[in-house]
Amino acid sequence: MSTENKNWEYADAVEGTGHIKLKEKYGLYINGEWVAPRSKTYFSSTNPHDEAHLAEVAQANKQDVDAAVIAAERAYHDVWSKITPAERGKYIFRIARLMQEQAKELAVIESLDSGKPIREARDIDIPLACNHLFYYAGWADKLDYAFPNQKKEPLGVAGQIIPWNFPLLMAAWKIAPALATGNTVVLKPAETTSLTALKLAEIIDEAGLPPGVVNIVTGFGDTGAAIVAHPKVSKVAFTGSTAVGKLIQKTIAGTDKKATLELGGKSANIIFDDAPLDQAVEGIINGIFFNQGHVCCAGSRLFVQENIADKVIRKLKHRMQSLQIGNPLDKNTDIGAINSSEQLKTINKYIDIGRKEGSECFQVDCALPNKGYYCKPTLFINVAQSSVLAQEEIFGPVLTIQTFRTIDEVIQKANNSPYGLAAGVWTDKGSKIFNLTSKLKAGVVWANTYNKFDPASPFGGYKESGFGREGGLHGLGAYLK
Amino acid sequence: MSRLEVLKTYKIFIGGKFPRTESGRYYKAVNSKGVPVANICLSSRKDVRNAVQIARKAQGPWQERSAFNRGQILYRIAEILEGRSSQFVEELMLQDYSKINATKEVEAAIDRIVYYAGWCDKFNQVSSSVNPVSSSHFNFSTNEPVGLVGLLLPESSSLLTLVSYLMPIIAGGNSCVLIASERFPLTAITFAEVLNTSDVPGGVVNILTGAVAELWSPLSTHMDVNALSVDLKSPYLKDIQLAAVENLKRVMCMHSADEQGLVNITDFQELKTTWHPIENIGGASNSY
Amino acid sequence: MLKAYNINDLPSSPSVDKVGVEERVARFQSRSIKNQAKMQGLKMVLSMIDLTTLEGKDTPGKVRQMCFKAAHLHDAYPNLPSVAAVCVYPSMVNLAKSIVGVHGINVASVSTAFPSGQAPLEVKLADTKFAVENGADEIDMVISRGKFLGGEYAFVFDEIAAIKEVCGRSRLKVILETGELTTLDNVRKASDIAIYAGADFIKTSTGKIQPAATMQVTYTMLQAIRDYYDETGKMVGMKPAGGISNAKLALHNLVMVKEVLGQEWLNNEWFRFGASSLANDVLMQILKTDSGVYQSSNYFTLD
Missing domain, CATH: 3.40.605.10 (Aldehyde Dehydrogenase; Chain A, domain 1)
Structure with missing residues (x-):
């Protein structure tokens, strides 16, 4: 009864370059x-x-x-x-x-x-x-x-x-x-x-x-x-x-x-246990992997309420497996190339530090192109606030994950940074949203969404x-x- | 028999208290004829440190007060100042003001406080916005206080200058560490007494006296100060701007005490933009 | 047979943000399916179709013709799969089984006073038993939406569990009729109830109510299946039904299944399309992809 199918993979769908005009x-x-x-x-x-x-x-x-x-x-x-x-x-x-x-x-x-x-x-x-x-x-x-x-x-x-x-x-x-x-x-x-x-x-x-x-x-x-x-x-x-x-x-x-x-920024993306979890996971993905993580307001510090941390991390890892990494011109590519070899070196330096510090590291199991500057989407789990990874801007597809127990704790940790560009808050409870959006020291706060931009919407940071x-x-x- | 006058000891104002400078030093403030008018605390960098520490603690609760309540407190400052105006007139006269000019100055200062008292619960309505973004989101921008502001008053300072520079800072929910004019410190300290009897929570305004040449540096390098208000003609302006780079303090300059307006408040405000999804935008109703 | 779970075992359903779901769906829709991926996908779609006729005016003649089509989608083109099943009313099960059974095509029967479900449990049980005894391989039941919206979740749960018991070896698909549930939060809650009450498949719609199988709804249900799988290791099937009438939309549904559930679900044991007109559009696309020539419906049989 079941049909015989080999794995269904997306075929190449590379955008043509025939119509572009570049001078030498x-x-x-x-x-x-x-x-x-x-x-x-x-x-x-x-x-x-x-x-x-x-x-x-x-x-x-x-x-x-x-x-x-x-x-x-x-x-x-x-x-x-x-x-x-x-x-x-x-x-x-x-x-x-x-x-x-x-x-x-x-x-x-x-x-x-x-x-x-x-x-x-x-x-x-x-x-x-x-x-x-x-x-x-x-x-x-x-x-x-x-x-x-x-x-x-x-x-x-x-x-x-x-x-x-x-x-x-x-x-x-x-x-x-x-x-x-x-x-x-x-x-x-x-x-x-x-x-x-x-x-x-x-x-x-x-x-x-x-x-x-x-x-x-x-x-x-x-x-x-x-x-x-x-x-x-x-x-x-x-x-x-x-x-x-x-x-x-x-x-x-x-x-x-x-x-x-x-x-720069080192923006916190905060997930509460009453959040719309699957949309929050999308928000985490968009927050850190949008544009290979080369985003000043990237949600590079993930804070997950402890009682749902395992679930969220499991969902996140699963979601990451469906990200397509490779030729930027392919219409199905989700994560393209790192902008330069210098930037790739910087990112890899941080990944090495993370591994040495001993936080659990997760990378998508996928092949990268042989040439070019590529970096696998990377998670560091159970990172401490004092880790270099959680302090410094990496500007790449690298996410640190920290857990929290109470609202006050997460506000403190989120604000405990010289930066103050953006923040994300995920909860279904309106009063909690406004509590957080007013206490987070950041120029842009996305509630139940992340990395949204619009010409009518002012953008810019607090602090450094x-x-x-x-x-x-x-x-x-x-x-x- | 003539009565012996009780002279006032001028001390600094930190956290709603009037301590002496921790350094124990003092200098003599003189009038234009060189006649000493009082002994004034010569504050140290440790006084700056103490003041900043206390101002930081006071800032959050001050910001969380309702804007209406801050307006009432500012108005209360004006009321108390009005009641003590003769004392300020006298002090200004000690500092070479004519009686007419001194009276004018105090009256203008009171009116300026009332002006900013009125702004407390209005400026955010004027300067915030609801932004019509193209996606299914509600998006709005509102002001939030920048935090802790260091204020270096110009040497020409009088009561009106102090009030004109200070009020927009605290009207917007910031706390302030203020360095009084070295030459005209009297009204600054007496004004602290007004603040202290006006329901201004301790630590929201902290007033130090002393040598500006000594105090600008610890204040403008302090990593926990978010912004500085400096007179445009200050001889230390460039040094202050350089010192402020380390934690990207916002350095704002006022041109003169004659200015009053919204921008003096918003100079010490951040702008926060908040996004939230909206269901069924574009008239869609019960369709997924 | 013992119930695996009761209503108290139901985890609290996570809330669903509709705007976030719409954004996610837009991402699936931006996937570009080309060349061999397209051909493979289209054939997969054909093999996943529950070819359906559910009308008051159904006759043995109509059902006979549809059943023939199910086994002979487009004989002019070789190596096409047949559909997964035909879906009919209980009174037509016997007839349908006698035609498609030999081709390895399943017969699915709607039951439980389809489409409204407004009948007492005894009637629903009898309805189901009748279909099973007549040879239905699969039972497509409807949930009591009125009870659900009234907050009587235990009633809904127990009813599904009771039907599951009389299904015996027939697989149970539970229709949520999402168009009447009005919010994605309800869709999620109803999915969880159906799954924990014993559904082998969850299904969006009867096809009688609009909106039917929107991608937003299907996505929400797929997430419920995913979570259940993560919790228990047990797979549940998914059947969007109603409104999927063209190949492109069907392929986007497959993209969604692949990315939310994974390759294991990409076969007709775990994923079905309930549709009456989808097959011909898919056939036209297959021939177009093969020949490069755009097709006309005049060349594809209507049954």
Whole structure:
């Protein structure tokens, strides 16, 4: 009676790359033109899946940054501060629309360049990036409603430095509010993921944005440092590590520069025994394995109430077995490649520490691709609060699990961290949710959900996770004085 | 027979008590003619440590008070100050104010306290938001106090400055460790007496006197201080900003005591965004 | 036969967050099933179908034709499996058995005053006994939804256990009629009751009430099966019924079974589709996948 079936596995479903257009070599986008870097130096952007070369990217030096800032300053004074807010908004709408039209191409390039699964690039990164521009476009001529009685004004040139985990999305998070509030922009993408920012420059060009309003300079940390230090930059917006965030703060101390910093995190995801357990398990999975765990607000510290810990861990392990790990361009891939060999080394270093510390380690039993930078989804069970694993940001698919007995205990432990970016709470009881959401020291609290983002929703941290908010009405404030 | 006047001993204010500085040191505050007006505690870094420790303990309960209750307490400060206004006028005159200016100053200070008393249960309504996200979630952002704020008053400090800088901090549920003006410390300490009789819980405001050159450092490097309020013209501004980097304290600058407004409160607020799923969004009813 | 459990053994059912379930289901739906995976999946779907006719106007003629189709899905295309079972009313069991029995196709009979279940227990027992005695290999009973919604869980539990006893060697599928239970929390609770009361399969719907077998509901029931398996090591089958009318939706259901329960459930001993029109769409997809040519329903028999 039973039918004979060999195991049913998903066949390859690799997204095609035939339709994408990448130049062999990218210059810098300064003052509405593609220019060769004065440094005369280029570096290679590679695919973390197979280490293949994708394109040559210009490495901007101090003089290049200076040219970009001067272009931005001139554009601010001569053009951008003179056109009406409504017209400003229309430019941003236009960019949003052009991005939507090219969404598929952007998604494929993002996946190639960053290693993230095409499913996430296609369904999350790119749509959110487009929506972010669309959202802020509408604010341009309504700022008086956002800040009544406050007579706000733009700051001038915004220097923006973004990370490699959500390359295009972070570019949109930075550029959209800056332009809507009337600032001009010099943006530097991360060196491992420059390509979608450069595609965005092409779109901005196509949109006919006045020259110099947005300038995109590629390069490494020194390029970013030159932007931060430039005297004509009046606003620094940075997303990245807490260590670099602190360097930026030191650089701009004593100046008039304003800053927003979106830094690291070690966010707690808290599961109570009355939680919707299967959805909580999904929340744990999304919390830590979304984008290979390269998420500043990743729910990297799991707190499970002791009486359900065995059950939750069992469910979690079972759920992890159905995660598909491999070629990011495969539409079924859940976990793609680690962004760079350096990051893979960092993650593996922490995994080694964890093993040496002696917490129980669980990894999915699966084959990894032979080439490229891959890491198995990893759990560390029965981790102590004082373990390095539970203290430091790993920025990879590594979850620490701690148990707790009482509400007060878990609040204390969750808040016992220099970071304060995000937190998750899972319980069916409304009053408990509000007790926790009000006591957790974190800028974003997800109750019965995790890792949700929206242009209308302010994002940003407490404590050493940085300051300032991006997204929503409050995201405008960071670009006004 | 003329009566011998009883002179006041000016002490510091920590945790709702008036101790002397643990260092036992003092300095003489003088008026513009160089005439000594009082002996003032020359607080030490250990006083800063003690004050921060107590302010940390006081912050949580202060934040958890209802906003309405905080408003009532701030209003009570204004009431008590009004009742003791003549004492402040006299003290200001000791510090070279004319009677007219001193009176004006005290009146303005009282009105400013009333202004911020009124904000306590309103600012969050104005600055929070319900955010229309595109998924099936209810999403809202509200303010929460940044926590413990260190306040370095400008040297030009008078009563009005103190009140203008301090009130928005505590109106928002923060606790505060305040370094009084080195040159004009009298009203700061007398104001502590007002706070102490106004139902302000002990430790919410702590007032130290002494040498700013000595005290800015322990305060702005302290890892348990969340934010600093510093005068924009402070000679220590850059040093303070550098010192604040270690735990990413928010350093906020006020331009002058003439400012009053919402932003002075929200400068010392974090913004917390909360998400929760909503069933059946988009008009779907009984269908799964 | 002794009852394995009584109502007091029932663990408290975990709550279910509907929005979270919808998100999870969307993930299953984003799986891309291509090439050999698609072909293998489609054939698996065919083999899992309970070809169904449950109408007041059913006649021996109608049942005879459907039974023939069950064994001859599309003879023009070789090596196709037959369906798992035909599903009929008790009065048609004898006839159906006489046609499909030789092909190794099971006969399933609805019972217990299907579809409403509004009859006394004696009637339900007699209904079931009749079907079993007429040769039904499988019994598809309905639970008393009125009693369930009234909070009389013990009544519902005991009724299922009583039916299970008269089933003998016939396998019992318990229909929850999820469209009347209104919340996923209720679906989960009813699943747990049915499983602990002795169900061999749990089944979403009668096909008479909308919504029927949505993926959200099926997912919730699969989780109940998973938890029971984790607790006891015993497998329970799953049958979504009603509303699964195309191949894509059926494949997404298989994805869900694979990821929630695992490979062991991916056969017709543990998973069934209750459907009347699904088979032809799957056949069209099989031929399309094989030939690359889009198909027309004119070339696939309606029975």
